[in-house]
Amino acid sequence: xxxxxxxxxxxxxxKITCKEIFEKVLQSKPEEIIQSVIDSxxxxxxxxxxxxxxxxxxxxxxxxxxxxxxxxxDEGEPGTFxxxxxxxxxxxxxxxxxxxxxxxxxxxxxxxxxxxxxxxLVPKLENKLAEFQQLMQDLGHDFRIELRLGSGAYICGExxxxxxxIEGRRGxxxxxxxxxxxxxxxxxxxxxxxxxxxxxxxxxxxxxxMHFRELGTKDSRGSKVFSVSGDxxxxxxxxxxxxxxxxxxxxxxxxxxxxxxxxGGAAGFCVPRKRFDETIIGFEGVPTGxxxxxxxxxxxxxxxxxxxxxxxxxxxxxxxxxxxxxxQQLLKGIEAVKKGEKSHKYLDELVKLAATMKIAAKCGLGxxxxxxxxxxxxNFKEEIIY
Amino acid sequence: MVKLSINxxxxxxxxxxxxxxxxxxxxxxxxxxxxxxxxxxxxNCRVCVVEQLGGKALLAACATPxxxxxxxxxxxxxxxxxxxxxxxxxxxxxxADCTKCYKNGNCELQxxxxxxSVGDHILLDLIKHKDYTIDRFSPSIQKDDSKCIRCQRCVRxxxxxxxxxxxxxxxxxxxxxxxxxxxxxxxxxxCTNCGQCINRCPTGALVERTYxxxxxxxxxxPEKHVVVxxxxxxxxxxxxxxxxVPGERVTGKMVAALKRLxxxxxxxxxxxxxxxxxxxxxxxxxxxxxALVDKDKNVALPMTTSCSPGWVKFIEHTFPExxxxxxxxxxxxxMFGALAKTYYAQTRELDxxxxxxxxxxxxxxxxxxxxxxxxxxxGFKDVDYVIxxxxxxxxxxxxxxxxxxxxxDKFDKLMxxxxxxxxxxxxxxxxxxxxxxxxxxxxxxxEVPFENLNIMPVRGFEGIRQASVKIExxxxxxxxxxxxxLKCAVAHGLSNARELMQxxxxxxxxxxxxxxxxxxxxxxxxxxxxxxxxQEIREKRAAAIYSEDMNLPLRKSHENPEVQLLYREFLGExxxxxxxxxxxxxxxxxxxx
Numbered sequence: 017x018x019x020x021x022x023x024x025x026x027x028x029x030x031k032i033t034c035k036e037i038f039e040k041v042l043q044s045k046p047e048e049i050i051q052s053v054i055d056s057x058x059x060x061x062x063x064x065x066x067x068x069x070x071x072x073x074x075x076x077x078x079x080x081x082x083x084x085x086x087x088x089x090d091e092g093e094p095g096t097f098x099x100x101x102x103x104x105x106x107x108x109x110x111x112x113x114x115x116x117x118x119x120x121x122x123x124x125x126x127x128x129x130x131x132x133x134x135x136x137l138v139p140k141l142e143n144k145l146a147e148f149q150q151l152m153q154d155l156g157h158d159f160r161i162e163l164r165l166g167s168g169a170y171i172c173g174e175x176x177x178x179x180x181x182i183e184g185r186r187g188x189x190x191x192x193x194x195x196x197x198x199x200x201x202x203x204x205x206x207x208x209x210x211x212x213x214x215x216x217x218x219x220x221x222x223x224x225x226m227h228f229r230e231l232g233t234k235d236s237r238g239s240k241v242f243s244v245s246g247d248x249x250x251x252x253x254x255x256x257x258x259x260x261x262x263x264x265x266x267x268x269x270x271x272x273x274x275x276x277x278x279x280g281g282a283a284g285f286c287v288p289r290k291r292f293d294e295t296i297i298g299f300e301g302v303p304t305g306x307x308x309x310x311x312x313x314x315x316x317x318x319x320x321x322x323x324x325x326x327x328x329x330x331x332x333x334x335x336x337x338x339x340x341x342x343x344q345q346l347l348k349g350i351e352a353v354k355k356g357e358k359s360h361k362y363l364d365e366l367v368k369l370a371a372t373m374k375i376a377a378k379c380g381l382g383x384x385x386x387x388x389x390x391x392x393x394x395n396f397k398e399e400i401i402y
Numbered sequence: 403m404v405k406l407s408i409n410x411x412x413x414x415x416x417x418x419x420x421x422x423x424x425x426x427x428x429x430x431x432x433x434x435x436x437x438x439x440x441x442x443x444x445x446n447c448r449v450c451v452v453e454q455l456g457g458k459a460l461l462a463a464c465a466t467p468x469x470x471x472x473x474x475x476x477x478x479x480x481x482x483x484x485x486x487x488x489x490x491x492x493x494x495x496x497x498a499d500c501t502k503c504y505k506n507g508n509c510e511l512q513x514x515x516x517x518x519s520v521g522d523h524i525l526l527d528l529i530k531h532k533d534y535t536i537d538r539f540s541p542s543i544q545k546d547d548s549k550c551i552r553c554q555r556c557v558r559x560x561x562x563x564x565x566x567x568x569x570x571x572x573x574x575x576x577x578x579x580x581x582x583x584x585x586x587x588x589x590x591x592x593c594t595n596c597g598q599c600i601n602r603c604p605t606g607a608l609v610e611r612t613y614x615x616x617x618x619x620x621x622x623x624p625e626k627h628v629v630v631x632x633x634x635x636x637x638x639x640x641x642x643x644x645x646x647v648p649g650e651r652v653t654g655k656m657v658a659a660l661k662r663l664x665x666x667x668x669x670x671x672x673x674x675x676x677x678x679x680x681x682x683x684x685x686x687x688x689x690x691x692x693a694l695v696d697k698d699k700n701v702a703l704p705m706t707t708s709c710s711p712g713w714v715k716f717i718e719h720t721f722p723e724x725x726x727x728x729x730x731x732x733x734x735x736x737m738f739g740a741l742a743k744t745y746y747a748q749t750r751e752l753d754x755x756x757x758x759x760x761x762x763x764x765x766x767x768x769x770x771x772x773x774x775x776x777x778x779x780x781g782f783k784d785v786d787y788v789i790x791x792x793x794x795x796x797x798x799x800x801x802x803x804x805x806x807x808x809x810x811d812k813f814d815k816l817m818x819x820x821x822x823x824x825x826x827x828x829x830x831x832x833x834x835x836x837x838x839x840x841x842x843x844x845x846x847x848x849e850v851p852f853e854n855l856n857i858m859p860v861r862g863f864e865g866i867r868q869a870s871v872k873i874e875x876x877x878x879x880x881x882x883x884x885x886x887x888l889k890c891a892v893a894h895g896l897s898n899a900r901e902l903m904q905x906x907x908x909x910x911x912x913x914x915x916x917x918x919x920x921x922x923x924x925x926x927x928x929x930x931x932x933x934x935x936x937q938e939i940r941e942k943r944a945a946a947i948y949s950e951d952m953n954l955p956l957r958k959s960h961e962n963p964e965v966q967l968l969y970r971e972f973l974g975e976x977x978x979x980x981x982x983x984x985x986x987x988x989x990x991x992x993x994x995x
Contacts, residue, residue, distance in 0.1 A: 188571075191462065193467065328575075330576065331575055333575070334552060334573070334574050335446050335578075336445075337446070337448050337488050337492055337552075338488060340495075340552065341495045342487075344495070344528055344531075344576045345491065348526045348531070349525075362524075365524060368487075374459075375480065375484060376448050376484040378448065
């Protein structure tokens with residue numbers, strides 16, 4: 017059990033002067049910037065948790081003049097709304113993070129791929145971008161950022177589908193390898209980071225890697241912005257130190273009747289009450305891109321699961337078989353069990369199918385459908401059947 | 403070189419090799435559905451997944467390059483379970499009414515489901531939740547989404563191989579489907595009817611519109627005189643669908659089979675291929691004369707061939723500004739049809755009303771071509787029914803004929819005689835070669851200066867090829883061509899055609915004559931040819947075509963005695979009045995959407 021109490025942090029939304037930080041960073045060598053990010057232990061905040069410093073290092077080592085920085089702002093995971101707030105509150109810090117990354121890997125162009133539903137942010141972002149562009153010019157750093165809008169497809173948050181979308185094609189994930197750091201946007205070395213990750217790289221430059229590293233646990237350094245929703249009296253956005261248990265989280269945010277927490281959105285895991293104490297929110301336990309949804313005893317977990325599967329059956333890009341057909345089978349399958357058209361043993365078949373989806377689907381989306389499915393079915397079997 | 407182990411056996415392959423190909427080297431076949439040798443990697447269907455020891459997720463063997471020290475299992479428990487799941491999933495979304503399916507017995511999904519004994523599959527039938535209709539509006543292609551497994555081979559074929567983009571992926575998730583612009587029918591979009599998608603479809607989702615019953619009805623109607631013509635490329639492909647290996651010439655057996663099927667006359671499209679050379683060659687020389695002697699600036703050069711109906715429809719949609727450049731000659735199929743109901747009817751004293759013309763084509767676009775309103779110059783529909791090589795094979799099987807044991811037979815007289823020049827129409831570069839053999843000789847009175855008449859520079863499989871022949875020692879009538887370097891270009895596959903025409907448009911390529919075939923490899927790789935077709939098979943069919951040419955006593959179109967007779971007794975001269983009426987046509991600009 018974790019000993020760390022729920023600790024509020026103020027790094028992401030702290031108002032700072034990016035100019036000062038960037039001027040300081042300009043004095044550093046790319047290797048030093050990368051080393052500081054590696055030392056900080058920062059892992060990607062989009063959910064997958066790849067070490068950010070390593071990603072930058074891989075991209076930096078690639079030869080060639082054309083490299084890109086991409087900010088993944090296609091925040092589409094159900095229950096996640098923190099990137100919207102970050103882009104609304106501190107956009108200049110996001111730009112600054114991209115500029116730091118551009119120094120680190122040697123890129124001249126950056127793209128922000130903004131979720132289509134966040135169109136209302138565009139005028140503000142464009143204003144701020146103009147200021148930022150001026151700052152870059154003043155400081156003599158050759159780096160330009162362009163804004164691109166998605167059109168509402170969940171799959172375009174998957175990095176390679178996102179590239180396809182920016183390139184003007186249907187957003188479908190690519191085969192990996194090659195990974196983006198080798199062949200990403202326009203098939204050039206690309207560093208793609210989440211909005212929040214980029215802001216943390218700025219704060220690491222401001223306060224130093226050690227400051228960040230001291231927060232959190234061995235596997236989950238630093239803090240993280242959480243989007244808290246569901247049956248909670250205090251829904252909203254909170255920046256918390258990583259490493260707390262679900263119990264500690266529920267004690268603060270729950271309504272006293274929490275029976276389960278969905279950590280990481282539709283693609284994440286369902287943690288039932290009996291596992292609250294032992295489950296750490298972080299890469300050693302259940303990772304999350306920020307979505308924390310609380311369910312109290314008034315909720316039917318069948319409905320919760322049905323809702324998620326409905327979402328996936330619609331939002332799968334449809335390219336690969338396990339995801340396109342698998343999602344439909346899981347959805348129709350639990351309906352059939354509920355209606356009694358299939359026996360409850362059919363759920364076991366579906367769990368096996370979900371396991372195949374996890375290892376055979378082409379991209380992270382298809383591979384993660386099984387997370388929510390298995391964790392809900394295993395813990396709330398009765399609710400699914402009866 | 404990269405060393406790895408597959409199922410415990412060591413193998414060494416060049417860097418960049420896929421796991422699929424590395425396994426092939428060890429004689430392990432990994433099943434595939436979305437993979438096709440002609441197409442780029444997709445990694446969609448996931449039926450080829452393999453296990454990497456120590457790895458979490460399985461890898462798509464078709465899409466994953468080998469890495470040093472990899473330990474791959476192609477048949478582990480994990481792999482078997484996943485593979486079976488994938489096949490079951492595909493079947494659950496597939497209209498598996500196999501016994502009624504046109505592709506029954508030649509379906510890759512069926513084969514796999516049989517191989518993996520998916521008889522007891524228990525997943526829910528999803529088909530009943532979907533609303534599918536069959537698109538039968540195109541005269542060439544039938545599209546049935548209920549049988550589609552979304553492997554996207556057709557989309558990649560249409561986009562990359564053909565550069566047409568008539569087929570695309572639409573919608574997502576459960577609604578995802580292979581569609582067209584605004585989901586219009588295949589008859590209303592920029593589809594060229596080339597049928598390359600059909601040739602690559604692993605299931606029965608894309609098949610040719612079949613006219614077998616109509617052909618049988620005609621054959622079995624004693625009132626009708628049914629004339630059949632066979633395209634050059636059919637004789638080097640048909641055997642593949644009837645128990646022989648790729649690359650076998652089956653001309654004699656094919657003729658014997660057609661006679662046994664009951665056709666009243668078994669004639670040859672190669673005859674009208676020779677005739678096409680006479681007309682098209684003369685047309686080219688006329689255009690050159692207008693340009694060089696009369697200094698006519700309006701004459702459209704380079705002239706392009708017109709025998710590939712896929713190409714014709716493509717240029718109508720895509721480069722309408724070049725329509726004056728397209729030879730006005732009908733394709734050999736349509737020349738044949740027009741003559742069958744005029745010249746042939748007259749000579750054989752038959753009522754053209756009672757003649758039914760059937761053509762056997764390696765092509766699905768020919769079905770569309772025969773339906774074009776311009777193709778009625780005999781006063782009737784010139785070609786009544788077009789069936790593919792595959793359909794002919796089916797007829798042979800239906801009639802209970804053991805093809806392999808047939809004794810060779812000869813084409814009937816009158817429009818049955820051909821030269822080697824007509825035969826090579828079936829390969830990319832063939833029309834060009836045939837035209838040069840004749841044109842050069844008309845101009846100079848001497849044979850083309852290539853060993854054995856084999857004009858090697860225009861042969862081969864490179865997407866776009868250019869060649870030139872210097873004309874020297876002209877006969878009196880053709881002095882204006884003295885010293886001219888006759889330049890020509892050849893392209894096959896519509897992506898290459900687009901590239902070539904764009905280069906012509908941009909002034910980057912400057913030639914007199916262009917041959918374009920819509921299908922990769924030319925007609926021998928046509929959309930109506932046996933499935934599978936891939937580069938290895940195309941090369942074998944091409945070798946067969948060229949050996950057929952070498953083995954014929956006559957190899958120049960103008961030496962075809964039946965063609966000479968035709969001009970003497972019926973047409974008069976190339977580009978004469980009657981030719982214009984029967985053998986030439988016009989084109990129309992078509993919209994892109």
